Amino acid sequence: MGSSEWSHRSDSFWSNDNVAETGCLSIIVLGASGDLAKKKTFPALFHLYCQGFLPPNEVHIFGYARTKISDDELRNRIRGYLLGERSSSPSEDVSEFLKLVKYVSGSYDSAEGFQLLDKEIAMHEISKSSQEVSCRRLFYLALPPSVYPSVCRMIRKYCMNKSDLGGWTRVVVEKPFGKDLDSAELLSSQIGELFDEPQIYRIDHYLGKELVQNLLVLRFANRFFLPLWNRDNIDNVQIVFREDFGTEGRGGYFDEYGIIRDIIQNHLLQVFCLVAMEKPVSLKPEHIRDEKVKVLQSVLPIKDEEVVLGQYEGYRDDPTVPDQSNTPTFATVILRIHNERWEGVPFILKAGKALNSRKAEIRVQFKDVPGDIFKCEKQGRNEFVIRLQPSEAMYMKLTVKQPGLEMSTVQSELDLSYKQRYQGVMIPEAYERLILDTIRCDQQHFVRRDELKAAWEIFTPLLHRIDNGEMKPTPYQQGSRGPTEADELSAKAGYVQTHGYIWALPPYRNLL
Numbered sequence: 001m002g003s004s005e006w007s008h009r010s011d012s013f014w015s016n017d018n019v020a021e022t023g024c025l026s027i028i029v030l031g032a033s034g035d036l037a038k039k040k041t042f043p044a045l046f047h048l049y050c051q052g053f054l055p056p057n058e059v060h061i062f063g064y065a066r067t068k069i070s071d072d073e074l075r076n077r078i079r080g081y082l083l084g085e086r087s088s089s090p091s092e093d094v095s096e097f098l099k100l101v102k103y104v105s106g107s108y109d110s111a112e113g114f115q116l117l118d119k120e121i122a123m124h125e126i127s128k129s130s131q132e133v134s135c136r137r138l139f140y141l142a143l144p145p146s147v148y149p150s151v152c153r154m155i156r157k158y159c160m161n162k163s164d165l166g167g168w169t170r171v172v173v174e175k176p177f178g179k180d181l182d183s184a185e186l187l188s189s190q191i192g193e194l195f196d197e198p199q200i201y202r203i204d205h206y207l208g209k210e211l212v213q214n215l216l217v218l219r220f221a222n223r224f225f226l227p228l229w230n231r232d233n234i235d236n237v238q239i240v241f242r243e244d245f246g247t248e249g250r251g252g253y254f255d256e257y258g259i260i261r262d263i264i265q266n267h268l269l270q271v272f273c274l275v276a277m278e279k280p281v282s283l284k285p286e287h288i289r290d291e292k293v294k295v296l297q298s299v300l301p302i303k304d305e306e307v308v309l310g311q312y313e314g315y316r317d318d319p320t321v322p323d324q325s326n327t328p329t330f331a332t333v334i335l336r337i338h339n340e341r342w343e344g345v346p347f348i349l350k351a352g353k354a355l356n357s358r359k360a361e362i363r364v365q366f367k368d369v370p371g372d373i374f375k376c377e378k379q380g381r382n383e384f385v386i387r388l389q390p391s392e393a394m395y396m397k398l399t400v401k402q403p404g405l406e407m408s409t410v411q412s413e414l415d416l417s418y419k420q421r422y423q424g425v426m427i428p429e430a431y432e433r434l435i436l437d438t439i440r441c442d443q444q445h446f447v448r449r450d451e452l453k454a455a456w457e458i459f460t461p462l463l464h465r466i467d468n469g470e471m472k473p474t475p476y477q478q479g480s481r482g483p484t485e486a487d488e489l490s491a492k493a494g495y496v497q498t499h500g501y502i503w504a505l506p507p508y509r510n511l512l
Contacts, residue, residue, distance in 0.1 A: 023134040023167060025059045025439065026121045028159075030151060031142035032063025032074060032103065036174065040205075041142050042078045042101075044431035049097045053436055056100060060124040063103045064117055074103040108143070109150040114158040121159065134167035138438055141173050148173060149190040156194040170438055172201045175266050176257060177447075180463055181456040188449050197449060201438050206267040207445040208430030208437075211388045215274040215362075216288070218386075218394075228366070231345045235381070236494045237275060238363040239268045241351040245358075246312060246329070246478065252320030258327040258466070263351040265459045269296075270447070271388075272347055275362060276337060285444035289451055296454035298339045302462050304471065306334035306346075306493070310483040311473035312354040326466065328473040329353045332486040334493055335458070346493040350486065354478040360388040365495060379411050380498030392427065393417040397498070411498065 027045065029037050045061060048054050063074050075098040082094050104120055106113015125135045139155055141148060152171065161169045173191070178184025191200060206212055219225055228234070241263050247254045254262065273292040280287040310330030316323055330352030337347070366382040383397040395415040402410040437445055447455075465471050474483040481487065491497070 023058070023136060024125045025054070025136045025138065026062060026124055027054075027059065027138045027140065027435075028062045028064060028117070028121070029140045029142055030064045030108070033065040033067040033069065033077065034142055037063070037140075037142040038078050038081050040429075040431050041140055041435075043081050044429055044435050046082045046094070046097050047429065047432050048436060049100070050093050053439075054100075056096065059100060060121075061101045062117065062120060062124075063101060064106065064113070065103075066105065066107055068105045069103060071101070071103045075101055108147045109154065111154070111158065114154040118159045122162075135161050136167045136439075137161045137169045138435075139169070139171045140435070141171065143174070145173075145176060145178070145187060148187060152191050152194045168199070168441075169195075170199050170201060171195055172203050172435075172438055174203055176261055177202055177266075177452060178456065179257065179261060181453065181460040184452055184456045188452065192449065198441075198443070200449075201434075201443065202447040202452065203434055204266050204270050204447055205430040205434065206270055206388075207447075208432075208434040209388055210427045211386050211392050211394065212271060212274065213433070213445070214394075215271075215386070216283075219275075220279050230341045231343055233366055234345055234364055235367045235496075236346045236348060236365050236490075238348045238350065238365070238490070238495065239271050239275070239361075240363065241268060241360045242355045242357050243353045244355055244479070246315065246354040247318060247321075251315070251318030254329075255321050255325055255327045259329055259331050259351050259353065260333070260459060260463060260466075264331060264333060264349050265455060266447075268349045268351060269455050269458070271362060272335065272349065273451075275364075276342060276347065278341070283444070285442060288444050289448045293448070293451050293454055295337065295339075296451065296458065298337050298342075299458050300336045300338050302333060302335065302458065304462075304465070306489065307462065307471070308332040308483055308486040308489050309466065309471060309473040310352065310476045310486070312352075312478050313475050314478060315354075326469055326472060328466065330355075330473070330476060330482045330486070332482075332489055333462070334489070348490055348493060348495065350482075350490075352482045356479050356481055359390065362386040362388070379409060381496055383498075391417065391419060 029041050029045075031037055032042075042061075045054065049056075049059075069077075078101075079094060079098065082097065102120060102124075104113070104117045106116060121137065137159065139159070141151060143151065155169070155171065159169075161167045171191075178187050219229060273295055277288075277291040277295045280291045308331065309328040311325075311327065312329050315321060315327075315329055316325055321327075332348060332350045335347040335349060337343070337345070362385070364384040366384075368381060379399060380397065382399070385393075385395050385397065387393040387395075393416060395413040395417075397411055397413050399409050400412045402408040434445060437443070462471075474485060476483045487497075
């Protein structure tokens with residue numbers, strides 16, 4: 001990548017209104033030899049680099065882990081994960097990017113390891129700075145939560161930014177952030193004693209997805225949604241996550257958490273907040289997060305009769321899973337909000353593994369048309385569907401006249417499929433966007449401490465009943481829709497399934 005190109009790219013980035021300062025930037029990936037770092041963190045950094053957001057004259061990347069390997073060994077480990085269709089000149093870009101990566105080996109509770117890390121970071125800060133500038137340090141904890149407290153203590157004691165000219169130190173922590181309310185609060189307290197809340201970025205990658213980030217724009221920038229988005233017009237809302245594969249070697253890890261802790265309490269609940277929250281005063285991160293907390297605090301206690309649990313047949317065949325495991329691999333949970341906008345509207349959160357399809361979507365189903373003169377209720381209700389993955393799209397299901405001489409009706413759609421409408425536009429990965437947000441000091445898409453607490457308050461009583469064996473999962477076949485009781489619960493809550501209509505991704509075509 002030529003120097004003139006870098007100059008153009010980096011100038012446009014660092015002049016962004018969200019960026020208040022320049023200077024050397026050190027990004028430290030802790031747990032650098034693990035799967036999350038290799039598959040998500042380093043590729044996200046690489047794509048930011050390729051787009052000019054990590055100028056090589058200012059940025060250096062450090063990997064830290066217990067594994068004793070050299071710089072080149074780490075580079076070779078991550079090299080294969082960086083190549084792909086998103087790089088216009090893969091070999092050149094990869095080689096230049098990997099020159100920025102250095103590795104330091106040490107334990108997660110050892111002063112010696114973190115003192116060495118600090119020394120390496122300081123050497124980079126000196127080498128990158130031809131004049132005195134502020135220095136910034138971003139620590140990404142691609143680690144299990146059990147080591148967060150010790151790692152944060154080591155960072156606080158040995159690796160904080162020491163520049164007299166300002167700068168910052170920020171810490172990114174991954175989910176799962178606790179297993180229930182008490183453990184989450186303990187973890188929050190331990191980290192909160194070391195860092196201020198503006199320094200802590202609790203990452204939930206669903207908040208970085210393109211269609212999730214579009215929710216506030218859709219709701220509050222389009223006039224026709226404003227009068228419709230309430231209990232007078234909406235009958236029910238489904239937020240669905242489906243995978244067509246099982247735990248695939250992660251059975252032991254997954255069995256500690258289950259589908260509610262792994263998916264529903266965080267990913268789907270974050271989407272729920274954006275669908276249900278009130279309009280914030282502004283787009284400032286704290287105003288948005290205030291409204292998310294308010295809607296979480298308005299959720300009524302979950303009723304056992306509005307929960308269906310499932311476990312796919314063959315789950316316990318995994319040698320790392322206990323023979324008598326009670327861990328659900330599927331769950332449908334109905335949340336109800338006690339406020340003026342949503343009273344009486346069920347929010348159906350559904351997630352499962354080893355199902356018949358892979359997708360994540362939001363499905364807003366509207367009430368029946370009163371006084372239906374066309375007698376078309378059997379064809380299905382109006383629905384607004386936001387498909388988060390795969391094949392990002394949003395479409396409105398509506399009833400239209402069937403073409404021809406007869407006055408008959410049929411369901412069709414108004415469709416915005418991203419791959420068709422935005423051909424040639426590369427949708428960024430969630431981790432790219434969120435890492436960039438941490439550099440820009442934008443916490444809008446990160447979970448605040450009181451928000452985390454409110455989320456655990458909703459689900460902890462239910463989780464404890466499951467952990468204690470008071471609620472049992474129903475077996476279901478791999479490749480099915482999940483337990484039939486889940487569809488029955490959705491129907492009882494008011495969801496009307498459409499028969500005979502299937503949305504299909506439109507074929508690519510030249511729109512010019």
